[in-house]
Amino acid sequence: MYNSSVHLPTIFQINENIISKISFFLQRNNFCFNNILVISGNTSSFKYAEIILGSLKAESYIIKKNDVTSVEDLKEYCLSKGIDLLIGVGGGSILDVVKRVSLLIEIDNLLVPTTISNDGLVSPISVIKDINGKTLSLPGRAPFGVVVDVEIIKNAPAKFLQAAAGDILSNISATNDWVLSAIKTGEQINDLAYMLSRSAAFALIHHESKDIRNRNFLKQVIYCQMNSGLAMALSGTSRPCSGSEHLISHAIDYHSLSEKTLHGYQVGSISIFCLYLQKKLDAKCLNYAHELNIPLAFHQLDNKILDQLLVIYETSFKMRPGRFTVLDSFKGISFVDLYNEFLFFLNRFRIYETNY
Incomplete structure (x- = not known):
């Protein structure tokens, strides 16, 4: 590519x-x-x-x-x-x-x-x-x-900086989906775009400070967002930064289920769930989201989401037809059951009940 x-x-x-x-x-x-x-x-x-x-x-x-x-x-x-x-x-x-x-x-x-x-x-x-x-x-x-x-x-409102930092999480789940698609469908991967996207994410996740008002962390957020954009420009597609988490996010937007939530904040939260489906969720990602006060369970974004999980899942496949993601691997399996298993996983490690 x-x-x-x-x-x-x-x-x-x-x-x-x-x-x-x-x-x-x-x-x-x-x-x-x-x-x-x-x-x-x-x-x-x-x-x-x-x-x-x-x-x-x-x-x-x-x-x-x-x-x-x-x-x-x-x-x-x-x-x-x-x-x-x-x-x-x-x-x-x-x-x-x-x-x-x-x-x-x-x-x-x-x-x-x-x-x-x-x-x-x-x-x-x-x-x-x-x-x-x-x-x-x-x-x-x-x-x-x-x-x-x-x-x-x-000097921008804190919620925008929080969303920018959270948005970076989607790079990890998106590039995981990209690799999965390459294996399952033969889709090409642009290696430089892939590395730019992932290095941007890991630079923030491993940063010593997660304080959005910290000058060094803020500059790193900006640099990483620039690298993410360059990754998409190089590949000529949003693939390096947009995967299953964006399909779910677009479905939520399509049904107006979380209208007041900023995009970066929303996909950051959904990425935690998608990383779980990909069997790639680790403590670093969980701690990063937690320190930024991003919900680990995306239904906490809005009260309307939990009752519409099946609708969200079905709509997600219509958002970018032909884009293979981890969601395709679970066709025929109850999406509600999958999400409940995810919540059980979070509860098991006592990281679900958090006030956001």
């Missing part, structure tokens, strides 16, 4: 107080753009967009939703104005719209995240809502530049 047209960031900056230096980073690398558009939301991200607008010549554009209408409106605006660089400032919703439009009109994008909650930043994937409000994973253009101001990320 090799992506011959992979786009990797040329500008890749992670440090404190660098948001005002984007013009310098562009000039240093001899990039020259004639019509730059800085895209943000209309709340906190706009405050940071103003800093960028004060440091380089560009126009401002505000989006409010990450839906197909916002994508179409931004696309038409860019075409009418002859925009040749998009600078996205904000959380994942804003940046996904930027990546999607960048691909549709074939121009570069540079991303400045104000939060880090999952591995989507440098991936060639855009999560966009359709006209019915359902989530779509669509192709996007990976950024040619990424500027992460750690001072901004550090």
